[in-house]
Amino acid sequence: MRMWTAIIPVKRLEAAKTRLRGAVPVDRHPELALAMVRDTAAAVLAADTVAGLLVVTDDPEVGAAVREIGARVAPDPGGGLNAAMRFGADEAAGLAAYRVVLAGDLPALRPDQLDDVLSRVAGRSFVPDAAGIGTVLLAAPPRQPLDPRFGGPSAAAHAGSGAVALRGDWPGLRQDVDTAADLDTVLTLGAGRHTCGLLRDLGLTPECAPAA
């Protein structure tokens, strides 16, 4: 089986998920951002096709949480999301590896969905988000630069740059959480245990992913 190095960029928690503010009480907001990162990272590390996970972040709490489950941490180079992805994939992981970059806000991701996607990758490829506008995953085979074009209508930008769009039945993978409405959808898809636990603590009744 082809083994992938996964990369997840994560902003500092105090600056993260601004469009999601108000979905939970303000004092729990950083905790929600962290819970989503932890669930995304755990699902990635549980995938059979993934050999290792590198998280690009300057946030000490995120760094400690993902190290605890076996991820490596690289510092944020500055310059925004695409710079962090490029650094993680092309420099820290290195061009010799199979590299896949994912957003850190996929709390309903399931390992088998990631395995299914990665088993289909031939050249540089991406998975559009649930709305078909953004991107949740970009993969590059060895020797091919990642060339990330995240931000705004990035699905069109990735297609325009020659990446292949992969489509399949991967609802957890495709559901990133940018807004309160996205969080509602995740409640029905089944969030991972950290996000689920936090939401339950807040009195909500989320569907939860089966224990790994």
Ligand SMILES: Nc1nc2c(ncn2[C@@H]2O[C@H](COP(=O)(O)OP(=O)(O)OP(=O)(O)O)[C@@H](O)[C@H]2O)c(=O)[nH]1
């Ligand atoms: N390391 C790093 N990660 C980033 C940066 N900007 C965004 N990310 C991460 O990239 C992923 C997708 O980003 P967004 O969905 O736009 O998340 P966000 O920037 O926290 O959300 P908004 O504030 O609502 O725009 C998340 O895992 C973010 O934490 C950055 O400058 N550096």
Ligand SMILES: C=C(OP(=O)(O)O)C(=O)O
């Ligand atoms: C950065 C992106 O995501 P979001 O819309 O979740 O910020 C993107 O899809 O390119």
